[in-house]
Amino acid sequence: MKILAIETSCDETAVSILKAEGDISDPRFSSLADVTLSQTEIHSQYGGVFPSLAKREHAKNIVPLLEKTLKEVEVTSQDKTGSQLNISKNELTELFTHEDGLAENIYNFLKKTPIPEIDAIAVTYGPGLEPALWVGINTAKALSKAWNKPVLAVNHLEGHIASTLFNKAQNKENSPLPELPALALIISGGHTELINIKKWGEYQFLGGTVDDAVGEAFDKVARMLDLPYPGGPPLSKLAAKSRKDNKENPFVFPRPMKHSDDLNFSFSGLKTAVLYKIKEKGNITEEEKAFIARAFEDAVADVLGSKMKKAIEASNSRSVLVCGGVSANKYLRESFKEVEQETGKKLFIPDAYLSTDNACMIAVAGFVVQQTRKEDVLDVKEAKHLKAKGVIKLGDHN
Ligand code: KG4
Ligand code: ZN
Numbered sequence: 001m002k003i004l005a006i007e008t009s010c011d012e013t014a015v016s017i018l019k020a021e022g023d024i025s026d027p028r029f030s031s032l033a034d035v036t037l038s039q040t041e042i043h044s045q046y047g048g049v050f051p052s053l054a055k056r057e058h059a060k061n062i063v064p065l066l067e068k069t070l071k072e073v074e075v076t077s078q079d080k081t082g083s084q085l086n087i088s089k090n091e092l093t094e095l096f097t098h099e100d101g102l103a104e105n106i107y108n109f110l111k112k113t114p115i116p117e118i119d120a121i122a123v124t125y126g127p128g129l130e131p132a133l134w135v136g137i138n139t140a141k142a143l144s145k146a147w148n149k150p151v152l153a154v155n156h157l158e159g160h161i162a163s164t165l166f167n168k169a170q171n172k173e174n175s176p177l178p179e180l181p182a183l184a185l186i187i188s189g190g191h192t193e194l195i196n197i198k199k200w201g202e203y204q205f206l207g208g209t210v211d212d213a214v215g216e217a218f219d220k221v222a223r224m225l226d227l228p229y230p231g232g233p234p235l236s237k238l239a240a241k242s243r244k245d246n247k248e249n250p251f252v253f254p255r256p257m258k259h260s261d262d263l264n265f266s267f268s269g270l271k272t273a274v275l276y277k278i279k280e281k282g283n284i285t286e287e288e289k290a291f292i293a294r295a296f297e298d299a300v301a302d303v304l305g306s307k308m309k310k311a312i313e314a315s316n317s318r319s320v321l322v323c324g325g326v327s328a329n330k331y332l333r334e335s336f337k338e339v340e341q342e343t344g345k346k347l348f349i350p351d352a353y354l355s356t357d358n359a360c361m362i363a364v365a366g367f368v369v370q371q372t373r374k375e376d377v378l379d380v381k382e383a384k385h386l387k388a389k390g391v392i393k394l395g396d397h398n
Contacts, residue, residue, distance in 0.1 A: 001119040001370070002032070004069070004143070005363035008058040008136035009128025009156045010189070011039040011049045012356070015065040017073050017118065018363035024200050024371040026177070029166055033072040034360045037061050044229040048219070055131035059099040062139050063109045070116055085110050086380075087146040095138050102135070106142050115147050120377075122152040122366025124159060126389030127190065133388035144383045151383035152366035153376045156357075157394045160186050160323040161197065162368055163350040163361035178348050183317035185308055187332075188324030189215035189230070194263050194307065195394060196315040201372025203395045206311050207263025214300060215326045217267035221274050221296050225289050236329050239297045242290035243331075251277060251288075251295040255303050263311050270299055301335040308339050319346045328355035 007014040016034040020027060039057045043049050089107050096103040123140035126133060144151045161184045167175050183206075184195040192209040212220070215232060222231020225238070242249070256269040274296055278284060284292070312320065320343075322336050327349055340347035354361055369376045378386060 005122040005359040007359040013061040014359035016359035020367040033069040058135035126392040159361040159365040162365035164321040164348040179318035184321040187326035211268035238293040242294040325356040328352040
């Protein structure tokens with residue numbers, strides 16, 4: 001089947017078209033088109049994502065991205081034009097009441113675009129920034145109605161988890177699938193969660209952060225070090241430089257909750273410890289900044305690794321998946337390999353470009369939904385009622 005996927009939960013507008021073959025026990029994926037437009041430059045002046053700005057940018061970019069994606073692939077068979085579409089201009093105006101100008105843009109897009117030969121439209125409905133989510137959801141509703149295609153309602157976190165399945169992509173015929181039950185560690189800007197994947201589509205929450213998400217901690221510490229938003233990449237660059245210099249690090253930061261009995265995390269204390277250290281020092285040199293970045297990353301790697309090992313034991317995991325924006329971090333990726341070696345549980349991490357938000361992972365998760373959870377496969381009428389969910393747990397349904 002071919003899935004067109006839309007992701008607008010935060011500050012990346014993304015559209016992809018994925019070909020999925022086989023079934024959930026032996027899927028094969030090939031990406032036909034995958035485009036992501038990041039808004040980070042726009043938000044960096046605010047030091048974080050500004051929801052109404054994110055929404056405005058998604059509304060501005062979604063149609064050009066749809067056009068670009070459809071142009072990249074041959075998925076068009078029936079030469080129908082707007083006059084035969086199942087949606088009127090009035091319906092579009094009613095749908096896009098909060099997205100200025102989008103009704104008109106979508107109408108013009110639909111009018112000139114032949115109906116593509118796709119089987120479903122996958123869209124992220126949560127968790128995320130609600131105003132931002134609505135842009136993707138309403139666009140999916142419009143396309144669903146106009147083209148008479150079902151909508152696959154995707155939880156963003158399931159998207160991150162599904163990104164690890166994409167390793168079994170084209171030209172990688174022999175790449176194995178994760179054995180189940182598998183442990184998934186999601187580390188992103190908004191989430192730090194350990195999940196037991198019992199079966200595809202069936203998830204058990206094992207533990208999560210009690211305060212800041214790990215990506216959030218990266219971003220906040222980076223800000224303390226005068227690094228731009230998002231802070232993860234520049235902070236990790238600094239830390240790598242310090243490791244390369246190979247001098248003894250005068251800084252050591254605490255490992256909050258490392259030894260707690262549960263599978264929860266806390267990163268707020270670590271962030272505060274960095275803040276106090278910077279305040280105590282007053283002026284810090286470039287070398288000290290790099291030491292701090294490195295000591296922070298060491299503490300994160302240590303806590304994540306030890307909780308992963310604990311969770312593997314607690315849930316008898318047979319393999320381990322790590323995903324979410326922070327899993328793009330090179331040093332952490334190396335540290336996860338050490339967990340793999342110590343535990344003997346095979347590690348799956350998506351290629352770094354699929355760690356941060358993208359629509360390819362939403363399409364793969366759409367396939368998981370189509371294969372395992374019929375209640376999240378919405379026909380045109382059901383799709384009309386799909387709502388954005390700012391906060392939603394993995395495993396909770398509409
Ligand atoms: O998954 P993602 O793109 O968006 C959310 O769903 O939150 O994750 C974004 C987060 C940001 O906090 C960003 O700083 C962090 O991922 N990140 C990194 C790296 N690349 C992105 N953190 C550490 N090292 C990186 N290389
Ligand atoms: Zn994400």
